[in-house]
Amino acid sequence: QRAILLCFASLLHRNFSLHDQVHHLRGQLGAATAKLQSCIVVMDSSLDMSSVFSYQSNDEFVPSRSLKNFSLLLSLSALYAPIIILKYIDLLSRLRRSGGSEVAFNKRLAYRVDIFLSLHPYAKPLVLLVGTMLLIGLGGLALYGVTDDSLSDCLWLSWTFVADAGNHANAVGFGPKLVSVSISIGGMLVFAMMLGLVTDSISEKFDSLRKGRSEVIEQSHTLILGWSDKLGSLLNQICIANESLGGGTIVVMAERDKEEMEADIAKMEFDMKGTAVICRSGSPLILADLKKVSVSKARAIVVLAEEGNADQSDARALRIVLSLTGVKEGLRGHIVVELSDLDNEVLVKLVGGDLVETVVAHDVIGRLMIQCARQPGLAQIWEDILGFENCEFYIKRWPQLVGMQFEDVLISFPDAVPCGIKMASYGGKIILNPDDCYVLQEGDEVIVIAEDDDTYTPSPLPKVKEAVYIDIVRHERNSQKILLCGMRRDIDDMIVVLDAFLAPGSELWMFNDVPEIDRERKLIEGGLDFSRLENITLVHRDGNAVIRRHLESLPLESFDSILILADESVEDSAIQADSRSLATLLLIRDIQAKRLPYKEAIGSDGFRRSLSEGSWMGEMQQASDKSVIISEILDPRTKNLLYMSKISDYVLSNELVSMALAMVAEDRQINYVLEELFAEQGNELQIRQSDLYLREDEELNFFEVMLRA
Incomplete structure (x- = not known):
């Protein structure tokens, strides 16, 4: 107990500097300590504690010089041992594989390190952390060997040299200065590597954002896959359609650089009307890239045809449809595919099923050119109806019109022109130009031509003149x-x-x-x-x-x-x-x-000239x-x-196809209307002289002319 009190007193003297109080206590306990030392029985004579600890004149136990030399030797050995081991193990492995073809040890080690750094995302920070801890530990052991401080103080001092290279200036003596400078140099290397690692991480993140690799978190957006000359007109039409909704979101994914796509879209210089266009770089054939643009939450997916060979473009579109149908989460919206050849339409519909609507660009333009050649001026009418800038087709249900004949439906919309019915009783079959006596059933929808979906509504039937039938003489078709x-x-x-x-x-x-x-x-x-x-x-x-x-x-x-x-x-x-x-x-x-x-012709001067x-x-x-x-x-x-x-009349090929794609993307039912209007059989747009429906000196309003027609 007295020995413990002595140690306690020594601790008080060392840590709290209570020298005056403890000195008197030491004098009283001196005799007791001498008696206690004479009674100690050494159990193990082989352990010579005097070689490890020495008892100084101030009665403190301190480590001997041999322990400090051992720590210094341990730090140097730990520093140089890996170099020696790698050198001689490689030599031994060469001797062992002299008769075989075994790979050298240093190559195998480099390969393992490369695999570790490649597969583990946090490998670089972990290696840097381990290297920093080794530097602090070896530096602390080296300082312990060249100074009189305790091991804990040396480890803390080593950490300060690593964290702040300027702290080594306070070292006194050649040995402490040499060790502190070495630790500071190592600390600078660690700081440089850490700075490079952080810089690389930030650069990779910004590079990922710049190249469009981040995930799009959107819902009910329009997704466009691919890039072509029709993209500008398509974006413009969708922006116009979204204007009535206060704007929307369009996501474009193509195998191009994100910055190039954004620059090309900026050059188009059309009003976005509140719609945001987001570009991402990726392949529509890869499911991971499709998930990156939230394909399962898009309300419509438009697949643009590639420029060049028609069969190759349609084959690529077919593969994209296969990729879209393979999305595990399923698709919320429908797929609109632009095809280049009519013969490939059946195969795409077979693969896509009910999810797919096809627009065959060349076929649409070819049929439209033929119709416009037969009726001059029809091209401008189609340019007005297709797209969303002026009037377009809309399909909507009106419960207040149930039980009304189509003849009365014709004059029920002051701001729209009814032109067909979507019949609920036949699975949503669309009939253009139905009989006047057709009675609207429960669930039927009316197809109209209107300026926008919120600009028309049915009103009470107006008072009109009785539509007296006029027998129109139909001229026989002449050969052309x-x-x-x-x-x-x-x-x-x-x-x-x-x-x-x-x-x-x-x-x-x-x-x-x-x-x-x-x-x-x-x-x-x-x-x-x-x-x-x-x-x-x-x-x-x-x-x-x-x-x-x-x-x-x-x-x-x-x-x-x-x-x-x-x-x-x-x-x-x-x-x-x-x-x-x-x-x-x-x-x-x-x-x-x-x-x-x-x-x-008569000129301004009154003379005749040709x-x-x-x-x-x-x-x-x-x-x-x-x-x-x-x-x-x-x-x-x-x-x-x-x-x-x-x-000359003209047909804007790319623009009209873009308009058709935008209309089908907004409402897939419009595709059935366009297919019938462009077909060689069925209903089509006709241009007729207005006096064909009027008697001489007769005046009719538009409702009355429509009823008579």
Whole structure:
């Protein structure tokens, strides 16, 4: 007990500096301590404690010099041992594998380290932490060997040297200075590695955000997969559709750099109208990338066709549909697929089932060009109806109209024009232009043409005059002579549609630079059966549509309609295709103007002069009165040239397809309406003179004209 008191007193003296109080206590306990030491029986004579601890004159136990030397030797050994071990183990392994092909130990070790750093996300911070702890431990042992401080104080001092390299300036003596400088150098290396690790982590995060690798957390958004020239018009139409809802979200994912996509969209310079466009880089064929854009929560998914080969583009679209149907969470919205070839539509619908709506771009434009060639001015009407800028189709249920005949439904909407019924009793079958006596059933929906979905509502029936029937004399269809300039990959489908539209005895002239033998072979490979053509006769002519002497070999003044197609040889470049179409148009109009008889006109000076003496544009407009020319335009900027000249109708190919895709994405039921209107059979848009429905000196409002029609 006295020995314990002595140690306690020594501890008090050391830690709290109570020297005066303890000195007297030590003197009293000195004799007792001497007696106690004489009674101690040494149990193990082999343990010589004097070699480890020494008793100083101030009665304190301190470590001996041998323990400090041992700690210094241990730190140096731990520092150099790995280098020696790696060197000699590699030498031993080379001797052992002298007769075999075993891989060297250092290579195996480097391979294991590489695997560890690659597979474990927190491997780098962990290695840095272990290295820091080893540096602190070895530095603390080295300081313990060269100073008189305790081990705990040395470890803490080593940590301060690692954390702040300037602390080594306080060291006294050669040994402590050498060790402290070494620890400080190691601390600077640790700090540099830590700074590099943090910088790399931040750079990787920003690089991930810049390249569009982060996940999109959205709901009820429109997802567009792919990139093409139609994207600008498609984004514009969806933004217009979302305007009535206060805006929305569009997510675009393509195999392009995110910054490039955002820069290209910014160059389009159209009003987003509150809609946010988010770009992500990824492949629609990879499920992980599809999940990254919240594909399962999108209200509509639009798959754009790739530029180039039609079969390859449709094959890619088919694979994308397969990937979409393989999403485990399921799809909330429907899929709108743009296809390039009508023959591939059946396979895509077979794979996608009820989730898929298809829009065959070339087929839509081809049928639209044929309809516009038969009815001048129809192209502008379709441009107004398709899309969301002006009026468009809407389908909605009105319970207050149940039990009403369709004849009364026609005049029930002051701000819309009813044009069809979606019948609930036949599984949602859509009927355009139903009988006037059809009675609306419970669950039926009315198809109308209106400015927006919230701009029309039924009102009480207005008072109108009785719709007196007028017997309209229908003229028999006359045979026509039509010229097709250029070669499209689906021109065989256009020929079939023309054969259904035209009257018997019509002629279809095909003029392009494909030899006649190769042309017929392409038509047969496309599925055209010449023996089934009942109303038209094909006439083949070879030549280049942009060379004047080739065009002059054709009877251009005798054609009822001329269709200038975007030739398949240049359809990948919208500007080049439009330039070729525009050059063909001007050459044809000039040749027609030269061949037509001149019309005299009265000038401002009162003298008679022919149009040939007037402006060149006047000659072009005179020729346009003789025949209809429909030009397929890919770039909307070319539209202004044709619109101002008024020498040709035009069909905005890419823009109209984008409008159709946007309408089907917003409401998939519209696709059934468009399919019937573009088909060669069934209902279609017609342009008629208004006086056809009026008697002489009769005035009718629009409701009365509609009832009579």
